[in-house]
Amino acid sequence: MSLYTSFCSAVIFPLHEALKKHSTVKVRRDMEQSQWLNRDEIRLLQLKKLKAFLADVQSHVPYYKNLFGQTGFDPEAIDNLEQLADLPLLAKSEIRAHLADMKADDAVGLSRFNTGGSSGEPLIFYIGNLRVSHDVAAKWRATRWWGVDIGDPEAVIWGSPIELGAQDKIRLLRDKLLRTHLIPAFEMSPEKLDGFIRQIQRIRPKMLFGYPSALAHIASHAEKNGIALDNLGIKVAFVTSERLYDHQREKIESVFACPVANGYGGRDAGFIAHQCPQGGMHITAEDVIVEIVDAQGRVLPAGELGEIVVTHLATRDFPFIRYRTGDMGILSDKICACGRGLPLLDEIQGRTTDFVVARDGTVLHGLALIYVLRDLEGVDAFKIIQDSLDKTTVQIVRTDCYQASIAEEKIVGEFKKRLGAAVNIGIEYTDFIAKERSGKFRYVISHVSP
Template identity: 65%
Template sequence: MGLYTSLISGLFFPLHERFKKHDSVTVREQMEVSQWWEDKRLKALRLSRLCRLLTHVEAHVPYYRELFTKIGFKARDVHSLSDLARLPLLDKTIIRHNVEALKSEHARHLARFNTGGSSGDPLIFYIGKERVSHDVAAKWRATRWWGVDIGDPEIVVWGSPIELGAQDGVRALRDRLLRTRLLPAFEMSAQKLDQFLDEIRSVRPKMLFGYPSALSHIARHAAAKGQRMDDLGIRVAFVTSERLYDEQRQQIGKIFGCPVANGYGGRDAGFIAHECPQGGMHITAEDIIVEIVDQQGASLPYGEAGEIVVTHLATRDFPFIRYRTGDIGVLDSKPCTCGRGLPLLREIQGRSTDFLVARNGTVMHGLALIYILRDLPQILAFKIIQESLDSTRVLTVSEEGLSPELVEKIKSGFKARLGQGVRIAVEEVTEIPAEKSGKFRYVVSRVAPG
C-alpha cells in the first residue's frame, strides 16, 4: 500500500466517517475478524443481532408492532434463525403502502433512497446511519480482499442521479482526495467511449467499478479500436447491479487484464454478497440473513433454486425483514477454499438491463430512461420497449391511471434522451408480461448499438 493510500484509508476517511457520524471503520475492522469465524460462532452472532432487531421493531416500529400482535408473534420467543420463517414476507407493495409506519419512532436523520428501477418495480424507502455504516463497511471489506483500499485510484462507471447529480464542491473535493473518478453510464457514444478510455489510461486505476454491461461495452470499444488497456495495473473490476454473464466476465477480464469480481445486492436489500479471489460468492453474513424460498414462501434447502429473501440486521430505523428481492438464487453448502466462514451463494439470476440508442446514434445505458419513471409514485411497474430509432413504447401499471399531464411529462423526459422526433407511446396495462423464456426484461431495445 502506498503512502497516500495509507493516509486516506487510515486517517482522512476515518475522520470523514466520524464527521458524518458513521461507524463504518469500526464495523469493517470487526468484519475482517468475524469473516474467519466458524459457522457456529457466526450463527450465534446473527441470532443475537436478529433478536435485538426484532425486539426493537416490536416496540418502536408501528407496522411491525401491529403485525406481531395480529399474528401472535413475540420477539422473546425467537431462539433460532429458523424462527424467522414464522414472519410473513415483505415486498415492495407492502413497503409502498406502509412507508411511514415502517419508520422507527426512534429514527433520526433518515435519508430518502430509491431502488434503481431496473427490476421494473421502483421503490422509495429510507435508511439510517447504522445501515449506511454497515453497507460501506461491507463493500470496503470486499475490495480489500482484492488488495484495493480506500484511497487507491478508482474509476466508477455508474448511472444513478444520486451520484451524478450530487457533485457539489464538497463531494467533488472528497472524490479527488479519495481518487475516485465517476464516468456517466447514461451516454456511450463512440466519442464518449474514446474519452472514457483516455480517462482510464490517465487515471491508471487500481479498481474499476460499475455495471457489467457498461464495462463490457467499454471493453468492446477498446478491442474494436485496437486500444490496449491491460497494461495499467488494474487489480480488479467490481461489477454489480445486473447479472454478470460469462462472456462479459471474459471480455472485461481480457481487455483490462484483471480479474472480475461480482457483487450482488441493491440499495434496498444492501450488499448481500461479494466474490472473493477464490471465486466464492460470500454472503455478508454478519449483517444479512439470506433465505431461499419457493413460490409459497417456504424455505428451500441448500442446492435448490428459489427466490432470494433477505433480512438486513442493521435496519432498525426502517426495517427490511424477510424482504423479497425478486431474484432467483441457490445457496451453497460447501465452504470456500479461501477459508472464510461466510456462507455462499452458488448461483444468482439477477437483473438484466439493455442499452438504448438515441436517434442521433448515441448509445446509453437503459437506466437513463428507468430513472425518469422510478420516482413517479403513480407508477407501480413498467417496461420500456425501444422498437426502432423512431419509436419507443412504455408499458405502465398504475393504481388510478395516469393523468394527461403525467403522460406528457414521461414523453418529454424520454424525448430529451432519445430525440425530439422520436414517437413515445405510453400504454397503460394491468400487468407487465414476461418474455417467452419466462424471464422479465424491463428495458428491451430492438436497435443494435452501432
C-alpha cells in the same frame, strides 16, 4: 500500498465517516475478525443479533409492533434462525402502502432513498446512519480482499441518474481526496466510449467499479479499435447491480488484464454478498440473513433455485425483514477455499423478469435465448422482450456484416424450438437500444410471470 493510500485509509476516510457520525471503521474491523468464525459460530452470532433486532423493531416501529401483535410473534421466543420464516414476506407494495409506519419512532437523521425502478415503479424508503455504516463497512472489507484499499485510484463507470445527480461540492472534494473518479456512462455512443477510454488511460486506476454491461462494452470498443488497456496496472474490476454473464467476465478480464470481482446488493436490500479471490460469493452474514423461497413463499434448502429474500439486521430505523428482492439465486452449503466461514451464494441468476416462460409453461432462463443471438454474426446489440405467452419481440442493432435472411431464419427457428412452435417471434431493427431508467442494461425482459 502507497503512502497516500495508507493515509486515506487510516486518516482521511475515517475522519470523513466520523464527521458524518458513522461507525464504519469499527464495524469494518469487527467484520474482518468475524469473517474467520466457523459456520456454526456465525449462525450463533446471527441469532443473537436477530433477537435483539426484532425486539428493538417491536418496540419502536409501528408497522412491526402491529404485525407482531396480530400474529402473536414473540422475538424473545426465537431459539433458531429458521423461526424467522414465521413472519410474512415483505413486498415492495407493502412498503409503499405503509411507508410512514415503517419508520422507527426514535429514528434520527433518516435519509430518503429510492430504487432505480427497473420494475417500472421506483421504491421510496429510508436509511439511517447505522445502516449506512454497516453497508459501507461491508463493501470496504470486500474491497480489501483484493489487495486494494480506499485511496487507491479508482474509476467508477456508472450510469444511474440517482448517483450522478448527487455529486455536490462536498462529495466532489471527498472523491478528489480519495482519488475516486466518476465517469458518467449513461450514454454509450462511439464518441463517448472513446472519451471514457481516454479518461481511464489518464487515471491509470488500481480498480474499476461499475455495471458489467458498461465495462464489457468499453472493453469491446477498445478491443475493436486496437486500443491496449492491459498496461494500466489495474488490479481488479468490481462489478455490481446487474447479472454478470460469462462472456462479460471474459471480455473485461482479457482487455483490462485483471480479475473481475462480482458483487451483489442494492440500495434497498443492502450489501448482500461479494466474491473473494478464491471465487466464493460470500454473504455479509454479520448483517444479512438470506433465505431462498419458492413461488409460494416456502423456504428452500441449499442447492435449489428460488427468489432471494433478505433480512438486514442493521436496518432498525426502517426495517427490511424478509424482503423480497425479486432476484433468483441458489444458496450453497460448501465452505470456501479462502477459509472464511461466511456462507455462500452458489448462483445469482438475475431478476424474476430475466426468465421466460414457454407456451407449455416451462420456465427457462433468458440465457436460453441470449445464446442464440450472441452466436450470430453482425449483431452489435440486442434485447429480448417476452410480451406474452404468444408473442416475443427481439430488438437488434445490426452491423454491416449482418445477413438478415439467414439471421432471421435462425432466430425464429431457435426461439420457436424453446418457446413453442405457435409463438409469434417479431424482429425489430433499431440504431440504438436504450438502457433502463436506472442506467442498467437488461438483455431479457419478460412480462409473463414464471
